[in-house]
Amino acid sequence: MITIRNLVKQYDDLTAVDNLTLDIYDNEVFGLLGQNGAGKTTIIHMLATLLRPTSGTATVNGYDIVIESAKVRASIGIVFQAPSSDDMLTGYENLKLHSLLYKVPRQVREKRISDVLELVGLTERKHDQVKKYSGGMRRRLEIARGIIHKPKIIFLDEPTLGLDPRSRESMWKYIQQLVKEEKITIILTTHYMEEADILCDRIGIIDKGKIIALDTPSKLKEMAGGDDIVKLRVKEKNVQDINNILKDFRFVHKIENSVDGYIILSVDNASRDLPIILKKIDVELVEFTNPNLNDVFIRFTGQNIKEEQEQPEGGFMEKFARYD
């Protein structure tokens, strides 16, 4: 659906996208995971024909992003990082505007508008001005707008940035709904591990304009070090016996006895191995953790993913008034 070949975007002294080659398949949900400034949005902007690449090429839905940009634009929908609907207009009016811009045929226009409103759960509020919407509702309206012309591909640039946890989860629900109901390829960027894990079929971890790891979420997690950590608390008098029993399991790689009376095990796969362990020994308390994408990220980039920092954006005078 999308092929990217040696794509480069160079700003004066900064290589935002560094010789990127990547294929995105039909109907998959592909995640670009990386810190702010890693080049995610620049990639999206180039694929959406809003930015010209410095060199390299890409095709979207079979069309070249530089030579056939109008055809590319007709094939895609895009949800920007910041909501871009006109807040003086109602939700319905925003959708009407875009259905006209995208030349949605008159006969199906109204039907399409009510369908997408239904999909994102905004039917009740369609005649309210967008300025009266909550942050989550605005994002959902953006998604509705992005799919009004039945694009083959939709780009979601940080679809849940700045939303509270509840709105974030409901956003995920709507995106999953979208995957189920429309035949559509989704490319989303995010710096939330959990989001990438839940939504994406494949994830490309991007750092300094380069893809440094590319696979399914579970494979990536395996690559990060694999072992699950299990913590057991047992009766103190049994500790020695239990240590002996545990040593015989093939899937137990490492046993540690912590000072506060826990036995800490490294195992292949906690959800499969724990029941076997529990059949053999008497345990008071069990805890276990899987490696998550955060571990993956640290493994590949050598640093923790940072939370979003608000970038102050201002006009002429405001720039002078800032001291940094």
Place this chain on the structure above:
Amino acid sequence: MINNNRNSIWNTGYCHIEGPLSQVYAVWLREFKVFLRERSRLVASTFTPLLWLFVIGSGFGSTTAYTDIDYQTFIFPGIVSMSVIFSSVFYGSYIIWDRKFDFLKSVMVAPVNRGIVFTGKTFGGMTNSLVQAFILIVIGAVIGIQFTALSLAQTTLVVLLFSFALTSLGLALGSYMHSLEGFQMIVSFVVLPLFFLSGALFPLDNLPEWLSILTMMDPATYAVDALRNAILEIGSYPFKVDVDILIAFTSGLGAFGVFSFGRMKAV
């Protein structure tokens, strides 16, 4: 049979042009709806011309008279032009708002020709200016200026032409700017000279030569003169000449606007 035939021709023609036309309509409709909803914008931009008309008009009117027309009546066409100048050029600042709120990006990523976006926006600006001009015309009628069907038609034509030219200029300037402060600075170098050099407040006869030359270079001069011809039947140039020169300015600035929109960066 004939009817059917005509219908099908009409339909194909219609389908063919529906796309671009409905895109222009979509952009225009959005502008118009926002205009109607932002009452404060309309009130504020009507207030300034009224201030000029009544305070300057009456104030200077007590000491000045231009032939047999009182000063307030004399500057009325100039005040209508002023309202067009201000509203049209400042209209260009909305493109900066659109950019700030990413609305512009969402339009540019749609498969829409830039020229179509420009046309829709310009029609939006022309509509705003026309509405304001009509408010002033109603007030003019109240203070005793007489309108005929012909003078109203001529006034409408001039307002549309002139606002097309200046909306194009405003949008072109806006397309290069990224901050409102910068826009306002540029605009004060454009708007105030356009207004003061236009002869909106004084007759063009007997000016010192340097000023006379400057007024001749100002497109607003011809709009003011055309409106004076239309409304008061006095003018320094014939109406036809005014309109021809306005058409020339309009074409030039329109082309500049389309060119600027084509070059405008999306992100």
